[in-house]
Amino acid sequence: MEGLEQQRVLFHDRARNVFFSIYSEFRHSIASVDRQGDENVFQQLQNRYVSQLHSRLNSIALELLEQAEGTNRNQLSVSLSQSIKEYINEFMQKVKSL
Numbered sequence: 001m002e003g004l005e006q007q008r009v010l011f012h013d014r015a016r017n018v019f020f021s022i023y024s025e026f027r028h029s030i031a032s033v034d035r036q037g038d039e040n041v042f043q044q045l046q047n048r049y050v051s052q053l054h055s056r057l058n059s060i061a062l063e064l065l066e067q068a069e070g071t072n073r074n075q076l077s078v079s080l081s082q083s084i085k086e087y088i089n090e091f092m093q094k095v096k097s098l
Contacts, residue, residue, distance in 0.1 A: 003068075003069065003072060004068075004072045004075055004076055004079075007064050007067070007068060007072075007076050008076070008079055008080075008083075010064060011060055011061060011064055011080055011083060012083065014060050015057055015060060015083065015084075015087055018053065018056045018057060018060070019053065019057075019087050019090070019091065022049055022052055022053045022056070022091075023049075023091060023094060025049065026045065026046070026049040026095070027098075029045050029049070030042060030045055030098070033045070046095055049091075050088060050091060050092070053087065053088060053091055054084065054088060057083075057084045057087055057088075058084060061077075061080040061081070061083075061084060064076065064080065065077055065080070
């Protein structure tokens with residue numbers, strides 16, 4: 001179980017860095033977007049960055065899963081999938097608050 005927790009911690013350390021980096025890029029990319037006149041542009045950018053976040057988090061998870069050992073792999077997969085959903089939800093909440 002100790003290895004499983006270690007993998008989760010590794011994931012979250014890397015995922016947080018990716019999350020804040022992508023969120024910062026998103027904020028920069030929408031700086032000149034007028035939401036009232038260009039809501040569709042805003043939505044397209046939001047979707048692009050959510051997709052990028054999901055892809056990068058998924059890559060981290062897959063890398064860690066490759067290193068996981070047998071019986072822990074399934075537990076880790078479920079845990080990381082849930083964590084990815086939580087990071088995506090957090091991103092969406094931050095976007096809504098803009």
